[in-house]
Structure formats: C-alpha cells, structure tokens
Amino acid sequence: MNLMFISDEDRADLWRTHLLKQLPGLNFYVWPADSDVDKTTIDYVLVWKPAAGVIKQFPNIKAILSLGAGIDGITCDPELPTDKPIVRLVDNSLSQGMTQFAVYWAIHFHRDLGKYRVFEQHKTWTQLPQSDAAECRIGLLGLGELGTAVGQALARLQFNVAGWSRSQKSIDGITSYAGAAALPGFLKRTDILICLLPLTAETEGIINGRLLEQLPRGSVVINLARGRHLVDEDLLAALDCGHLSAAVLDVFHTEPLAPDHPFWDHPKVTVTPHIAALTFPHSGAQYIANNVRRMERGEAPENLIDLKKGY
C-alpha cells in the first residue's frame, strides 16, 4: 500500500513513524521529495493545503485524507478531482485542544482574570464580585464534533451554553438554535461568542458588523475556526466603539498574521498563532490507520465529507 504525504506545515517524520507503527506494510512517500515515484501506484494522499493541481496527479487514489478537521485547505484547489472521497481528521487531540482553549478563555472573561493581572502589576489587592457561571451565557457558532465537545465541557462547568447550527441538535446541556431565522435570538442571549463553524460559502464572513451589533454590549468574540469567518474591519470597529469588550483570535485571513496587522497591538485583542488545537501524530495516525483499514476491507471511512454541504 502506497501513501503520499503532502504538507508544508506538518512533520512528515513524525507522521511516518506513527503511521508505520499502525500500518507496517505501508510505503510512506513525501511530496515533493518523492515526486519521481510512479504516481499511478499511490493509493492514498494524506494532505494539508496542497498546491493547486498536485492531488490530480495521482489518478488511482482511493481517498484524500485530510490532516485537519477542516477541509477548506483542500477544497480550495481549483483542480481538485471531484470523484475521490475526502475524509477529514477527527481526533481526540483536536477536541481536547479546542476544549482546553475555549474553557480557558471562558473562565478568563467570566472571572475577570485579565483585570487581576493588571491589579498584580500595580500591587493592588482588590476583590471583584464573583458571579454564578450559570449567568454567563456562552454561544457556540457551530455544533459539529468540536463545537459539541467544547459546549459539553462548558456546560459541565455550569456555564449557560447555547449553540447555533444549520440543523436542530439535541445535546445535553446545550440549548439548540437552528437556521438563519434563529440566529438573532441566539446572538441576543450570548455574552461570549465562540466560532467553531466549518468554512463554507454560507459561513464565510459570517462574523460581520450586522452579526456583531446583535450581541449584547460588552460581549466577547472568540474565533477558533477560520480567519475568513471574520470581517476584520467590522470586528475592530465593534471593539473600538466599545460595543465589544474583547476578542481572542487564533485564526486569520493570512497566516502567519502580518507584523503590521492592527490585531497584534490592539489592547482588546489577544492573538494566538493557530494553536487552539493541534493534531498529535500518535493519535491522529491511529485514526487514519483505522480509516485506511476500513477502506481496504471495502467499508466506507468514518467522517467522509459531503462536498455539497462543504463539511
């Protein structure tokens, strides 16, 4: 069995080590170093943000395996073959990482821990009132694998959690709002908005001025999905006029974020370098190997993408 690894951002050596433990007979090739291999013999491509036209050079692949949970870095290839199944990566490391990151920032804002950091710098001993987590309304944009994991963790910590998604969901501890008509009601009750949507034609630019003005004054925006969900200028305007109190941004239109981008220095914005959740090769390799074994047995893989929905 032959697999071609195509990514500039992931470590081929780690993925090779962990995949060979799971699939000892695998021939693991790396693009472009191994570009002289017979491309018709490649069974699978394991990819993240391939250059346009690379994937179509492998005519006999059984599936395109994404190294990420989102697949917008694959479907943006204008020459992507449309007859090959695409499988996204669903891994405990991603939901664990997203959960940690979202929980951290929810507590940070709920408990005013940024203010205590300033108090400490001034050696000020001041106790702020502590309110009940049940009074802190968290709103998740997106209730897929990651949104659900994050929402359930926050609900277990007694936060008041709602989620907005395309279709109605029934998840313990999470109030479900579904479809465009339900969005205003969802925004009106949200103090901390956390975006974990897939990037599709419908969700691109969804966090814009029209959406932000429907949040209560003083609310917080946390984007953990994709930079293109957000209209940067609209977020800056909502922060600067005092409507929003803070934003945490882990993803950006262009990554790395340009040194002259106003997000870096903005006093109300926290910038992190797309690290909310990284895939651990050791557990990601287990997931991918399981899916490869399923396909080799003629079964459908788990978490096959529906290209019509875009996720």
Place this chain on the structure above:
Amino acid sequence: MNLMFISDEDRADLWRTHLLKQLPGLNFYVWPADSDVDKTTIDYVLVWKPAAGVIKQFPNIKAILSLGAGIDGITCDPELPTDKPIVRLVDNSLSQGMTQFAVYWAIHFHRDLGKYRVFEQHKTWTQLPQSDAAECRIGLLGLGELGTAVGQALARLQFNVAGWSRSQKSIDGITSYAGAAALPGFLKRTDILICLLPLTAETEGIINGRLLEQLPRGSVVINLARGRHLVDEDLLAALDCGHLSAAVLDVFHTEPLAPDHPFWDHPKVTVTPHIAALTFPHSGAQYIANNVRRMERGEAPENLIDLKKGY
C-alpha cells in the same frame, strides 16, 4: 429567632437580604453596631474571623456558623467556647469558583499560554508542540469537598489526576494516595501541585523545602487553601534555583499581601488577592437557612466540624 453577623470582610447588607428571604422571621443583628442587644437571646452567630473573645459573649447560641469553607479563622480565637457546634459553609459557589480557578491555571501551564502571551508581545508566530492532557500529572493536596470537585473537573478534561489525603478515597478519575507514607510517591508523579487542604496543626507549613524537592524538576505549585500551608522562603528558593517553573498564589500569611513582599514582583509568581472562590450570598444564604431549619427541628446540621481533626 436571633442571629448575630460578625465579619469585617463580608457584606452584612447582602447577607441580611438573602437570609431574610429564606428565614422571614429572623432578627438579623450586626456586630458591633448591634452590641447593645441582649446577648443571651442570640441563637446563632454567623462569623468570619471574629476578634478574640467575641463569640464567648453569646452564652446561649445553638451553633457557630462559618461564612467560609475553612474554619481556621474561627478556631484561632483562644477564648472560643468548645461546647458549641461549628458548622462550615459548603456552597456550590465555592466549589464552582475553585474549579474554575484550578482548571484555568492547569490549562495555562499545560498549554504554555504564558509563553504565547510573550510571543504576542513580540509579534512572534511560533507553534509549540501540544501534548496530551493525559501526560500532564496534576496532584491535589487535599480531597475534601473542594479538592474532589476540582479533581473531578480536571479528570473530565482528561488530565492525569491524583490526590493526597489523610484517609484513602475512592473517587472516579482520581488516584488516591493516603497518609504520610504515601506522600513521596504522590509528589514524584506530580507536575502541577494544587493545595486545597484544611489548615490544621499537621498541615501548617506542609509546602516546605523538603516537600518541594520531591516534585519533578520544572513543576508548578498552586496554593488555593491558606497562606500558612506554605513556607514562603522555601518556595522562593525552589523557584530561584530553577527547580520549580512557576507558582500561583491566592492566599498568604498576611492578607492583603504587603506591598514589599517579594511574591509581587517575582517573574515566576502569579499573585491573586484571595479570589479563587468567593461565596455568593444568594446561594450561601440558602445553605445556611437549610442548616438553621435542621437545627430548629432538632436535627444535626450538615458539615459539622470535628474539632479533633480540625476540619
């Protein structure tokens, strides 16, 4: 029914409002403003850090009700009557607050979020490896109400959690270490030590140089219990020689912490002003009213203190 409120740190007006909602027939007096009331008619004292000799002035009280989870601020009164039951406050707001605070700092250190804050200041786009929470070993000193709540929340977030207590415990997701003989094994496997012990003769000064040197190099100490659990100089020495990587301190020998105390400016120490968990009067009043009703019916109150154990 007559109750005397005795505390310089808690807001009498809020406690009056919330207690009267629960116990409409209650006469709520405040010390020392109401010191001319007939002291023999007082049924209960609701107290936090009363001055020495104040409580004994009320000869007919049925119980001493603590405004805090710890009762060291009451038992340190050398003239405390020994024949009156003492009841500590066990309230969801305390376990919720402690859980939030401990979870926040566990994620902070596990995910290197302090380093990302420095990266942001330098506009540096660097991704650090993300390890599995299961490889991050949290050790709770103390597995009472609060330690158990904190440990369970951390276990649900997939951290590797152990707890050390006087007697063996059986709590889902928490490895139990009990008694002095088990302390070295507990410390050896602990990357993040969180103290939630009661303050007793045995636990005073327990976080000293001998204990700290048994933690792995690079570990972190978080004290959320009482300042007197910690030997300040020993902690500073362990931080300065590089054995410990960080400390978060919410409690101190003297509070407020003196402006010239070295903790304030130490680059490895985070100081917070005893805010990990505050009591909400609205839920605390429900708990206290329930206990008063039990005692008025002749039943034992919940969470009666065992003065021999000291908690």
